[in-house]
Amino acid sequence: xxLFQGKVLALAGGVGGAKLVLGLARQLPPERLTVAVNTGDxxxxxxxxxxxxxxxxxxxxxxxxxxxxxxxxxxxxxxALEMLxxxxxxxxxxxxxxxxxxxxxxxxxxxxxxxxxxVTAELCRCLGVAHRIVPMSDDPxxxxxxxxxxxxxxxxxxxxxxxxxxxxGVQYRGAAAARPAPGFAAALADAGLVVLCPSNPFLSLGPIxxxxxxxxxxxxxxxxxxxxxxxxGAGRLRVAVSPLVGGAAVRGPAAKIMAELGHEPTSxxxxxxxRGICDRFLIDERDEHLAPAIxxxxxxxxxxxIIMETDEDKIALAKLILELGGSDDDAG
Amino acid sequence: xxLFQGKVLALAGGVGGAKLVLGLARQLPPERLTVAVNTGDxxxxxxxxxxxxxxxxxxxxxxxxxxxxxxxxxxxxxxALEMLxxxxxxxxxxxxxxxxxxxxxxxxxxxxxxxxxxVTAELCRCLGVAHRIVPMSDDPxxxxxxxxxxxxxxxxxxxxxxxxxxxxGVQYRGAAAARPAPGFAAALADAGLVVLCPSNPFLSLGPIxxxxxxxxxxxxxxxxxxxxxxxxGAGRLRVAVSPLVGGAAVRGPAAKIMAELGHEPTSxxxxxxxRGICDRFLIDERDEHLAPAIxxxxxxxxxxxIIMETDEDKIALAKLILELGGSDDDAG
Numbered sequence: 001x002x003l004f005q006g007k008v009l010a011l012a013g014g015v016g017g018a019k020l021v022l023g024l025a026r027q028l029p030p031e032r033l034t035v036a037v038n039t040g041d042x043x044x045x046x047x048x049x050x051x052x053x054x055x056x057x058x059x060x061x062x063x064x065x066x067x068x069x070x071x072x073x074x075x076x077x078x079x080a081l082e083m084l085x086x087x088x089x090x091x092x093x094x095x096x097x098x099x100x101x102x103x104x105x106x107x108x109x110x111x112x113x114x115x116x117x118x119v120t121a122e123l124c125r126c127l128g129v130a131h132r133i134v135p136m137s138d139d140p141x142x143x144x145x146x147x148x149x150x151x152x153x154x155x156x157x158x159x160x161x162x163x164x165x166x167x168x169g170v171q172y173r174g175a176a177a178a179r180p181a182p183g184f185a186a187a188l189a190d191a192g193l194v195v196l197c198p199s200n201p202f203l204s205l206g207p208i209x210x211x212x213x214x215x216x217x218x219x220x221x222x223x224x225x226x227x228x229x230x231x232x233g234a235g236r237l238r239v240a241v242s243p244l245v246g247g248a249a250v251r252g253p254a255a256k257i258m259a260e261l262g263h264e265p266t267s268x269x270x271x272x273x274x275r276g277i278c279d280r281f282l283i284d285e286r287d288e289h290l291a292p293a294i295x296x297x298x299x300x301x302x303x304x305x306i307i308m309e310t311d312e313d314k315i316a317l318a319k320l321i322l323e324l325g326g327s328d329d330d331a332g
Numbered sequence: 333x334x335l336f337q338g339k340v341l342a343l344a345g346g347v348g349g350a351k352l353v354l355g356l357a358r359q360l361p362p363e364r365l366t367v368a369v370n371t372g373d374x375x376x377x378x379x380x381x382x383x384x385x386x387x388x389x390x391x392x393x394x395x396x397x398x399x400x401x402x403x404x405x406x407x408x409x410x411x412a413l414e415m416l417x418x419x420x421x422x423x424x425x426x427x428x429x430x431x432x433x434x435x436x437x438x439x440x441x442x443x444x445x446x447x448x449x450x451v452t453a454e455l456c457r458c459l460g461v462a463h464r465i466v467p468m469s470d471d472p473x474x475x476x477x478x479x480x481x482x483x484x485x486x487x488x489x490x491x492x493x494x495x496x497x498x499x500x501g502v503q504y505r506g507a508a509a510a511r512p513a514p515g516f517a518a519a520l521a522d523a524g525l526v527v528l529c530p531s532n533p534f535l536s537l538g539p540i541x542x543x544x545x546x547x548x549x550x551x552x553x554x555x556x557x558x559x560x561x562x563x564x565g566a567g568r569l570r571v572a573v574s575p576l577v578g579g580a581a582v583r584g585p586a587a588k589i590m591a592e593l594g595h596e597p598t599s600x601x602x603x604x605x606x607r608g609i610c611d612r613f614l615i616d617e618r619d620e621h622l623a624p625a626i627x628x629x630x631x632x633x634x635x636x637x638i639i640m641e642t643d644e645d646k647i648a649l650a651k652l653i654l655e656l657g658g659s660d661d662d663a664g
Contacts, residue, residue: 047440077411083433087458097429101415104436108379126419 003027004237004325006192009184011136013038013204014053015070016243016250017197018060019308023318024195025061026311030130034187036180038199039116039135040143040172040207041154045093046084048103049110052155053204054120054135055102062127070251073098092160117181134183136208141174143207154203163253167260170202175210188217193325196240198306200254201273202261209277218277237325239280240299241306241317242267246286250307268293275299280324282306282317335359336569336657338524341516343468345370345536346385347402348575348582349529350392351640355650356527357393358643362462366519368512370531371448371467372475372504372539373486377425378416380435381442384487385536386452386467387434394459402583405430424492449513466515468540473506475539486535495585499592502534507542520549525657528572530638532586533605534593541609550609569657571612572631573638573649574599578618582639600625607631612656614638614649 008028012021012035021035038053052071059065059073066072076096085091095103102123109119115138124133143154146169149161157163180188199205209215218238247266249255255265263269267283268290274281275297282304283290291301302324308314340360344353344367353367370385384403391397391405398404408428417423427435434455441451447470456465475486478501481493489495512520531537541547550570579598581587587597595601599619603610603626613626614636626633634656640646 046436047443048436077409077429079409079429080412080433080436083430084437087433087437087455089437097409097411097432098415100429100432100436101412101419104378104380104412104432105416105419105421111379123419 002326003319003322004193006032006325007187007190008033008193008195008322008325009187009191010035010195010197011199011205011208012036012053012057012197013199014056016252017053017199017204018057018065018070019314020195020197020241020317021057022060022311023308023314023316024321025131026315027318027322028131030132034132034134034183034191036134036136036184036187036208038204038207039137040141040175041158041203042140042142043093043153043155045095045103046089047107048100049107050093050095050103051106051116051120051135054116054133055099057133058120058124058127058129061124061129061131061133064127072096093155094159115181117183132183132187134181134187136181136184137178137211138181139174139178141172141178141207141211143203144171144173145169146171158203158253163256167257170206170257170261172207172210175207176212178211180211180214188214192236193322194218194236194238195321196238196274196278198241198243198250200243200249200252200257201270202254202257203252215277237280238278239282239321239324240271240274240278241282241321242270242284242287244270244287245284245307266290271297271299271301282321334658335651335654336525338364338657339519339522340365340525340527340654340657341519341523342367342527342529343531343537343540344368344385344389344529345531346373346388348584349385349531349536350389350397350402351646352527352529352573352649353389354392354643355640355646355648356653357463358647359650359654360463362464366464366466366515366523368466368468368516368519368540370536370539371469372473372507373490373535374472374474375425375485375487377427377435378421379439380432381439382425382427382435383438383448383452383467386448386465387431389465390452390456390459390461393456393461393463393465396459404428425487426491447513449515464515464519466513466519468513468516469510469543470513471506471510473504473510473539473543475535476503476505477501478503490535490585495588499589502538502589502593504539504542507539508544510543512543512546520546524568525654526550526568526570527653528570528606528610530573530575530582532575532581532584532589533602534586534589535584547609569612570610571614571653571656572602572606572610573614573653574602574616574619576602576619577616577639598622603629603631603633614653 042051056071066074106119116135145152145157145167147165149165259265267287271281271294281299281301288303294301374383388403398406438451448467477484477489477499479497481497591597599615600622607629613631613633623633
């Protein structure tokens with residue numbers, strides 16, 4: 001089976017998304033991959049603009065990420081944070097010394113009038129990341145969770161509260177007035193293959209899909225499941241990878257939040273969220289029993305090894321996705 | 333001889349000033365010592381507000397300063413700066429990881445509307461520094477040097493260019509419109525003893541003395557040399573410690589700059605700069621031959637051990653100065 005030969009757009013959140021993005025980047029030349037990254041959990045810490053998901057993706061592609069956590073930098077130290085603690089400010093968000101340099105530089109450039117897209121491009125250039133990593137939007141969007149402990153911004157919920165409070169609502173504040181970043185909009189227009197990475201559907205991909213026009217653009221280009229095309233001018237193929245396996249998230253609070261919000265906390269529940277914007281849905285073999293129900297949604301399921309532990313796992317999964325996109329080339 | 337019992341105001345720049353300030357702080361309870369610190373070499377690095385002299389004085393009193401350099405923090409690391417270098421920004425100004433926390437916190441508070449005085453008080457509170465350390469002004473003043481290599485801001489000249497370019501002029505930009513910070517103004521009004529620390533007369537004390545009203549307030553309270561009073565309501569005593577020994581600066585470019593600007597690069601040259609605002613001038617024994625010429629300025633010279641290497645040296649010099657201020661109490 002041949003590999004997809006067109007342009008690829010990946011929608012990604014943090015750690016789970018970054019894994020698949022790494023696999024895609026190892027398979028695709030820079031000009032053929034755009035990664036649009038969630039900025040709904042961007043936050044201001046100590047006056048610095050922190051973009052956790054962007055940094056996770058960039059550090060991963062730069063080969064600098066901490067392999068144990070998936071976020072942050074390998075070999076990181078936390079001396080500045082220890083000193084900030086002496087200044088009696090909240091230091092529950094882990095900011096390493098090298099990582100702080102990224103936030104300092106980002107904040108400086110934003111302060112000088114650069115867009116987040118421009119800042120991200122500059123950071124990528126300096127770190128040798130050639131693939132195009134773009135924020136979902138240059139406009140501020142902030143994910144808030146309504147919880148039993150009151151309303152919490154994303155990092156407050158996720159890091160400070162360790163995702164413990166029960167969630168009864170999610171809001172992407174600012175999304176209605178935000179535009180997709182230029183690089184994201186361009187990729188939305190010309191990518192022949194869209195990959196919804198295995199990221200939290202509410203907290204990672206939700207903000208991206210909440211941007212005006214994004215869901216519509218993805219839906220308008222729908223092609224029937226099984227009728228997969230890859231060439232220019234043809235409909236695009238949209239492939240999602242489930243972030244859940246056997247009713248639990250591979251990592252993070254995705255299943256918990258889905259249940260709390262009244263959604264089935266399984267791959268089927270996720271598939272329902274992507275109905276109309278997804279042609280193929282990759283699930284773990286433990287979820288094979290959900291395949292018929294997923295197919296009933298008009299989404300063609302595929303049982304595949306979606307748990308990525310090694311770089312080889314990530315590359316293999318990326319290759320499988322590119323093969324899905326390339327299957328029509330073979331047929332045509 | 334008794335020690336001076338009133339309030340003390342010390343004018344200080346960086347490392348040399350901080351040494352004497354440490355001695356004074358060991359001899360005086362917090363409510364009796366105010367240190368007004370040069371902010372003419374404050375600089376914005378990477379979007380962060382850096383106050384080198386304030387930090388040197390605060391870190392010194394907090395017992396956190398690097399004993400080898402006199403500036404910066406003991407046991408410092410530079411991981412963030414290494415990462416900033418990857419972002420291809422100028423990193424000639426050494427910013428350690430812990431030190432960066434200070435600048436981050438300062439920048440955040442200033443951004444929230446705090447004055448530099450308020451910020452400095454907060455940093456002091458958190459670091460356990462009880463004596464009052466105040467910036468010379470809450471308004472921006474920036475020292476620029478006209479040099480053979482063009483106009484240079486203070487840190488550019490001092491750190492990046494290692495004080496090498498010949499200087500033909502010094503400008504305290506913003507000084508004419510700046511007001512002494514509230515704590516400095518209060519101490520100017522009620523201190524019975526003013527100490528001009530052994531700091532660079534052009535680059536450290538010059539900006540302080542250039543603030544509107546400061547030199548006049550110091551001059552107006554002049555008392556005749558030898559007619560030293562200490563009590564409330566009496567004239568104040570003004571004591572300077574020479575930053576030069578034997579025609580060379582104890583550290584830094586003071587002698588070089590004085591010569592380039594046409595001043596005699598000796599303790600006598602410094603005394604001339606302080607004429608009218610100084611009653612007693614402490615010089616090293618190697619400068620004893622300058623004493624008659626200093627006395628001719630109306631300044632009473634005193635040969636004393638002014639080189640401070642150990643904490644004991646600093647405390648002894650501070651004690652000597654306080655004895656000068658206390659001599660009249662004995663006589664009266």
